[in-house]
Amino acid sequence: MSRPLLIHGGRIVDPSTNLDEIADVLVVGGRIEAVQPGLAGPEDAQRIDARGLVVSPGLIDVHVHFREPGGEHKETIRTGAQSAAAGGFTTVWAMPNTDPPLDDPAAVGFVRQEARRWARRGEGGARVSPVGAASKGLAGVQMTEIGGLVEAGAVAVTDDGHPIADPVLMRRLLEYTQAFDIPVLQHAEDMALSARGVMNEGSVATALGLRGIPNASEAVIVARDILLAELTGGHLHIQHLSARESVEFVRMARDRGVRVTTELTPHHLTLTEEAVQGYRTEAKMNPPLRREEDRQVLRQALIDGVIEMIATDHAPHHYEEKEREFDDAPFGIVGLETALPICLHDLVVSGDMTLSSLIDRMSCAPARAMGIEGGTLRPGSPADIVVFDPEASWLVDADQFRSKSRNTPFSGWRVTGRIRRTIVAGETRFEDSGSTT
Ligand SMILES: [Zn+2]
Structure with a gap:
């Protein structure tokens, strides 16, 4: 000790x-x-x-991608956990869209054991909690054996990277996860509406000649899943909100007592579709950076607490992959080492939020919403x-x-x-x- x-x-x-x-x-x-x-x-x-x-409770990020197994040239559990610690994070949730995906107990257990192994060797970082796949192979058809995943250490389930598209599967997930008291994390996107778009739909996309993704692509799934959460009583957590219409639905869900929680990324907090100008692939994300009106609504919702937490969606990609043509470059950016300073600068230095509220959104709120340890300096806590x-x-x-x-x-x-x-x-x-x- x-x-x-x-x-x-x-x-x-x-x-x-x-x-x-x-x-x-x-x-x-x-x-x-x-x-x-x-x-x-x-x-x-x-x-x-x-x-x-x-001195604050360590930050908690419920949305990171560490790429191991299968993408170790982008990030490993060791480097990801160290990157998290360098950003002030003490707990992160690793998404299951690795290769192979975390859809069985052995894969889930590997992530947890690997993080602990490096910590024992003095090369640890943040605690890494694995999130299990919601469907086998992230294919969106057959539910994984959630009990086994939870036993192996899974703290939630998701198909992130992909949406859980089938409403019947989503309903079953929201029903079944209640037995384990874990949330279903949803990447809310209607793939048909997104139509292989690569940035926000609007005048910037038109000027650049790029295919656009409309706000409705996200908001229709947000609305649908809120109704399913209401129907089942399950805990729905909507990842990386980007569209102002989504916020309306979440506000309504709150008023109706639906068990829904949400997150906002530092990049959707601070950037708009304008960042894509010049075909900058560092600004290519999914969901895409939206318009200034969206950014303002999301920012205010975070300040009001309607969006209760910040999550980075830390998505490492290799330099050469991001160097491709805009259409072919992968979605996503790294975020763990810039999250606190970006948010401090944007929200606290500007005077729009107290430091205490920001620490709440980045530490206490995720712990509270997900029912996990951490997010407090109360005596007896880790x-x-x-x-x-x-x-x-x-x-x-x-x-x-x-x-x-x-x-x-x-x-x-x-x-x-x-x-x-x-x-x-x-x-x-x-x-x-x-x-x-
Ligand atoms: Zn996602």
């Missing part, structure tokens, strides 16, 4: 306990022992000076902690990423907030000496 830790003099921002004050955090045996000013701690404790820094400098200003340089991949539209952006230390179960998994560029 790790040495006791005394994190001294930081600004504790923990929305789960309504704390925003200067205090010390004592960690013993991998768990939070106490949070209060003037703690002495045991003599053998490692002391960490956090004066001038923020010591999953992030320490960051909320004012450090720096330039994003993808070459410095721990991730194996560099595909980001944020290269060269000046952002605010720098992760100084990430602690998982009382053990430092990332440390930054303090130099800023």
Whole structure:
């Protein structure tokens, strides 16, 4: 078991306990022992000076792609977990669209064991929780054996990368997952409406001569699945919302008491279809970047709490793949190491959200919504902690990423907030000496 830790003099921002004050955090045996000013701690404790820094519950991202097995040249579980820790994340949920997919207990167990194996060897990062496939081979036809997946460590099911298109399968999933109290994560997209589009449908796509994906492609599935969640009582989690119409349906679902939760990515928070200009493949994502009106509605919904959490959809791709023609380049960007600074800069520095609310959206809310440990500094909880400098200003340089991949539209952006230390179960998994560029 790790040495006791005394994190001294930081600004504790923990929305789960309504704390925003200067205090010390004592960690013993991998768990939070106490949070209060003037703690002495045991003599053998490692002391960490956090004066001038923020100390918060570690960030939680319920949507990442780590590519192992099958795509190890893009990311592995080891590099993905380290990239997460470098971004201040202490828990991430790995999507099952690997090759082969995580559709049986052995594949699910592999992801969990691999993350733990690297942690034991001193090369760990964030905790990695596998998400099981909802259907065999992600083919959308036959439901996986969810009980076996959960036993092997799956925390949710999804076919992400693809939508769960068949409404009867979706209904069965929402019914069946209730026995295990796990959510169904949906990549909401009507593939027929998307019609092999590569960016948002509208004037920019027309000017560029690219095929567009309409907002309705997402919103029709959001509406359908909300009705199915209402019918079944299951927990529906809609991934990466992008269209303003989707937000309307989610708001309505809330009013009706439907069990639906949602996420917003930092890129849909800050970018629009304009980022695609010049055929920039770093701005090619699915769902696509939408119009400014959509961005404004999504941003406000996050501020209001209608969208309760931020998730990165961290999607590593190799340089050469993103160098292809726009039509042929893969969808997605990496996001773990830029998420907090991008959101801090956009939401908190602008004065539109308090730091405490942002920590809620990136840590407490995902823990609460998914019913998992973490997202709090309450005594007795696992010591999953992030320490960051909320004012450090720096330039994003993808070459410095721990991730194996560099595909980001944020290269060269000046952002605010720098992760100084990430602690998982009382053990430092990332440390930054303090130099800023
Ligand atoms: Zn997706």
